[in-house]
Amino acid sequence: xxxxxISKDNVGRILDLAMDAGRGVLRLTPTWVPRxxxxxxxxxxxxxxxxYALGMHRGGIDERWFASTTEAANEGRAWDxxxxxxxxxxxxxxxxxxxxxxxxxxIGEAIWNKYHRWPVYxxxxxxxxxxxxxxxxxxxxxxxxxQEGKPECYYFPPQLNAAENHFDYTFFALEPGTEKExxxxxxxxxxxxxxxILDYSKAYRLKPGTxxxxxxxxxxxxxxxxxxxxxxxxxxxxxxxSLVEGRPVPWELCVKDVPPDKRNDLAWIVxxxxxxxxxxxxxxxxxxxxxxxxESTSGDGWIDRWICYGHMDGxxxxxxxxxxxxxxxxxxxxxxxxxxxxxxxxxxKINGLPLQTPVMIRFGEEPWDEVFITAEAAAQGVExxxxxxxxxxxxxxxxxxxxPKMPEIGDHKRLGGRWRP
Numbered sequence: 201x202x203x204x205x206i207s208k209d210n211v212g213r214i215l216d217l218a219m220d221a222g223r224g225v226l227r228l229t230p231t232w233v234p235r236x237x238x239x240x241x242x243x244x245x246x247x248x249x250x251x252y253a254l255g256m257h258r259g260g261i262d263e264r265w266f267a268s269t270t271e272a273a274n275e276g277r278a279w280d281x282x283x284x285x286x287x288x289x290x291x292x293x294x295x296x297x298x299x300x301x302x303x304x305x306x307i308g309e310a311i312w313n314k315y316h317r318w319p320v321y322x323x324x325x326x327x328x329x330x331x332x333x334x335x336x337x338x339x340x341x342x343x344x345x346x347q348e349g350k351p352e353c354y355y356f357p358p359q360l361n362a363a364e365n366h367f368d369y370t371f372f373a374l375e376p377g378t379e380k381e382x383x384x385x386x387x388x389x390x391x392x393x394x395x396x397i398l399d400y401s402k403a404y405r406l407k408p409g410t411x412x413x414x415x416x417x418x419x420x421x422x423x424x425x426x427x428x429x430x431x432x433x434x435x436x437x438x439x440x441x442s443l444v445e446g447r448p449v450p451w452e453l454c455v456k457d458v459p460p461d462k463r464n465d466l467a468w469i470v471x472x473x474x475x476x477x478x479x480x481x482x483x484x485x486x487x488x489x490x491x492x493x494x495e496s497t498s499g500d501g502w503i504d505r506w507i508c509y510g511h512m513d514g515x516x517x518x519x520x521x522x523x524x525x526x527x528x529x530x531x532x533x534x535x536x537x538x539x540x541x542x543x544x545x546x547x548x549k550i551n552g553l554p555l556q557t558p559v560m561i562r563f564g565e566e567p568w569d570e571v572f573i574t575a576e577a578a579a580q581g582v583e584x585x586x587x588x589x590x591x592x593x594x595x596x597x598x599x600x601x602x603x604p605k606m607p608e609i610g611d612h613k614r615l616g617g618r619w620r621p
Contacts, residue, residue, distance in 0.1 A: 202229070202285075202564045206293040211301050218288035219302075223551040224577025228540075228570040229285045229292060230561060233263040233272045233323070237449065241326035243360050243426045250563035254278070261563075266597070267540030267572045268321035269296040273435035273456075282435065284321075287566055295572065307538045308575035311599045319348075320518045322430040322540055322597045325422065329366040332441035332449045333397055333421040337457055341472045342436045344459050351517050352431030353508035354422075355411035359544040359593065365424035366445075369403040372412070372420050372487070374478040380470050386440070387466045390451055395442040404484065411489045413609055415512045417474030428542075430508050430518045430597035438472065490612035491522060495620040501529035502584070506619065508597070510609035519606060520597040523584070527592075530585040535578040537602035543569040546592035549585045551577065555592065 206214055218226055232246065236259030240251045244264050251260045258276060265272075265282055272282030284295040295318075304312040311319070336350035343349075374383075378400045386397040398421070406425045414420055416432075419440060439453040455463040462468045480486060491505040498504045508520035523533070525548065547556045550571055558567040573582055573596070586592040605621040 203287050203290050203292040203566065206291050208294070208297045211293050211297045214288055214291060214293060215298055215301055218286065219574070219576070221288065222553050222571075222577075224574045224580065225551040225553055225582060226286045226295075226298065226572045226574065227288065227553060227568070228267060228295065228572055229287050229566045230570070231265040231268055231282065231284045232261045232563065233265055233282055234259045234261045234274070235263065236275070237447070237453065238262050238331055239328040241328050241365050241424060241426055243363065244324045244326045245558050245561045247560050247562045253563040262326050264324045266322045266542050266570060267295060267318065268323075268433070269299055269318045270321050270433040270435060286572070302574070305576050306574045307599060308602070310601065311537070317433070318599065319433045320430065320597065320599050321433050322428060322520070322542075322595075324360070324426060325429050326360070326426040327365070327422070327424055329445050330369075330421055330423050332439045332444045332453075333371055333401060333419050334437050334439045334441070335419050335473060336416050336434070337436045337438065337472055338416040338474065342434060342457065345436075345457050347436050347457060348432060348434040349416040350432045350434040350436055351416045351512045352414050352429050353411060353518060353520060354414065355428045355507045355520065355522075355595070356406055356408045356425045357428050357544050357595065358408040360426040361408045364406075367424045368406045370406055370412075370420060370423040371398055371401040371403045372414075373402065373418055373480065373483045374400050375402060376479050376481040378479055380467070380475065383440070383470050383473075384466045387454070387469060390442045390454070393443055397441050409491065411507055412487050413489060413508065413510055413512055414487065415474060415477055417472065418477050419473065428520070428595055430520045432517060438469070486609060489609055490617070492607050492612050492615065492617055492619045494521065495618055497534070499531055501526045502531055504533075506607055507595070509607045510611075516601050516603065516606065518597060518600065519603060520595060523594050523596065525584055525586040525592040527586050527589050530583070532581040533584050534581045535573070535598070535602075536604065537598055538575040538578055539573045539596040539598050541571045541573055541594050541596040543592070543594045546586060546590050547588040548592040549583070549587060551583050555594075
């Protein structure tokens with residue numbers, strides 16, 4: 201069962217105790233998010249009895265969010281839906297309150313001073329089949345409804361993809377030569393069945409252990425692989441496909457984040473797309489990534505790989521790494537900033553806190569697989585130890601502009617899979 205809640209007014213004292221106990225590393229609990237229009241893929245460890253723990257009317261739980269201060273934009277949502285909780289000595293408190301209380305000590309002075317929040321989050325996104333072709337608005341359009349745009353990254357963890365499910369292909373962007381009038385016509389045909397928008401897109405086969413960088417404004421229809429998605433802290437989107445696997449997509453999901461006076465203006469809706477990126481004939485070259493070993497943070501018995509990297513629209517928005525530690529190895533990890541950590545294989549310790557990859561999680565249980573490495577802990581160095589007999593593997597993501605240097609998209613080919621700043 202979930203631990204009792206500490207109110208925002210009382211977070212300061214328990215935060216100090218938790219920071220001391222973990223030397224700056226905080227334990228987080230699972231944040232489950234349902235989507236009413238999708239079918240769970242059954243690979244994110246949630247118990248089968250709990251896929252519909254929030255009720256059939258809310259839909260199946262197909263997402264788990266990590267180190268999130270971003271609310272899920274779901275109709276009929278619970279008050280804390282999408283928000284992560286910290287837990288310490290049987291009591292839990294909102295990670296969002298932790299950030300507001302600890303400020304730069306938690307997320308770094310530069311991020312706090314610029315954003316006054318943890319502006320990114322990551323999730324596992326797990327569905328049985330494909331989801332509709334959609335885009336996430338750019339900042340300039342999201343701002344019109346009081347929100348923020350959402351660029352995002354994809355990585356397909358091998359540990360969570362033993363089964364590909366129904367459709368392990370993702371449609372990205374549009375075929376070169378597509379015109380805006382073609383997409384407007386698809387929107388005009390929304391209520392005639394399949395509006396035919398996939399005729400203008402291209403599907404790419406998904407491969408475990410690889411990923412994609414997806415800027416805001418780019419159309420995509422994620423396939424059925426379980427995906428680790430570091431992204432900007434927003435839940436805006438607009439669906440552009442009217443029918444998927446025989447399931448109708450309500451028009452409301454196309455215009456949910458569109459200003460009311462523009463919801464029937466099809467040309468304006470299409471203008472939300474980053475047209476140049478969508479018809480880029482070298483889209484894969486500019487978006488596809490494979491892991492790159494960071495030789496500066498790897499050592500004898502552990503390998504630290506970049507999995508989400510490179511600039512999007514000229515900005516270092518969000519990045520991620522995969523750390524593999526061999527049995528019996530103990531070392532100190534040093535990063536330039538705070539990160540959200542999820543363990544995907546094995547067991548061990550982080551600053552003395554136990555880590556354990558669960559086989560199955562009941563809704564409301566609090567396993568030992570997720571932590572947040574605060575900026576304070578990252579600066580001091582974090583002690584990692586593999587106490588098991590298999591590799592300890594984790595994924596961790598970082599906020600904006602944390603890394604002074606990083607690989608760029610395409611460097612996995614240019615550099616032969618290895619990188620040093």
